[in-house]
Amino acid sequence: MRWLVLAGTLGCAFRPGESGGGGGGGGGGNDAGADALAIDARRDATLVQMIDASDWPCGTKPAALGTTLDMQGNGGETDISLAAISVGGTTDQRVIAAAGSQLSVAFSYTITDTACPGNCVDQIEIGYQPGNRIECPFDNGVSKQNGASGTWTGNLTAPATPGSYDLRTNIGQNYSCTYMGANSWWNGTPPADWTIAKLCVQ
Numbered sequence: 001m002r003w004l005v006l007a008g009t010l011g012c013a014f015r016p017g018e019s020g021g022g023g024g025g026g027g028g029g030n031d032a033g034a035d036a037l038a039i040d041a042r043r044d045a046t047l048v049q050m051i052d053a054s055d056w057p058c059g060t061k062p063a064a065l066g067t068t069l070d071m072q073g074n075g076g077e078t079d080i081s082l083a084a085i086s087v088g089g090t091t092d093q094r095v096i097a098a099a100g101s102q103l104s105v106a107f108s109y110t111i112t113d114t115a116c117p118g119n120c121v122d123q124i125e126i127g128y129q130p131g132n133r134i135e136c137p138f139d140n141g142v143s144k145q146n147g148a149s150g151t152w153t154g155n156l157t158a159p160a161t162p163g164s165y166d167l168r169t170n171i172g173q174n175y176s177c178t179y180m181g182a183n184s185w186w187n188g189t190p191p192a193d194w195t196i197a198k199l200c201v202q
């Protein structure tokens with residue numbers, strides 16, 4: 001879309017120079033043509049910015065994210081795979097949302113965990129960065145022999161402050177999601193490659 005816009009405006013930009021050159025006073029015509037080109041160049045730059053802003057209002061548009069994610073911990077003994085990820089009804093996990101609005105989130109999960117003597121208790125945590133964990137879509141024991149699998153759908157509230165956010169997931173291994181008042185990420189903020197959606201909050 002951008003190249004079509006630039007080609008159209010630049011095509012028009014040469015006309016003032018051409019007519020000015022054919023008008024006799026050579027120096028004045030060239031100056032007029034140069035001025036027209038400069039004006040059109042500024043107009044083109046503004047137009048491109050407007051196109052970008054209408055598509056992604058939070059600066060540079062991030063790359064699209066996939067619909068699968070794999071998280072590993074404990075040297076690979078704990079593995080949580082997410083699939084069919086959907087956030088805000090998008091197909092590429094880039095979401096423009098109103099501050100404080102509700103976002104639909106869904107994914108399927110498969111968990112294997114052999115890091116404990118018996119069955120481990122695991123959590124799938126979800127929340128914003130910057131920000132904190134919101135809740136645990138999964139919070140249960142995981143069979144050491146058979147693992148665990150299922151699907152989760154829910155609604156999350158978008159941040160109240162406009163800006164750019166990552167929606168991330170994380171591996172939790174507490175006794176429960178809220179054990180002894182726990183309300184933050186297990187073992188700190190999850191890495192950037194555990195992001196399941198990019199949010200532009202307005």
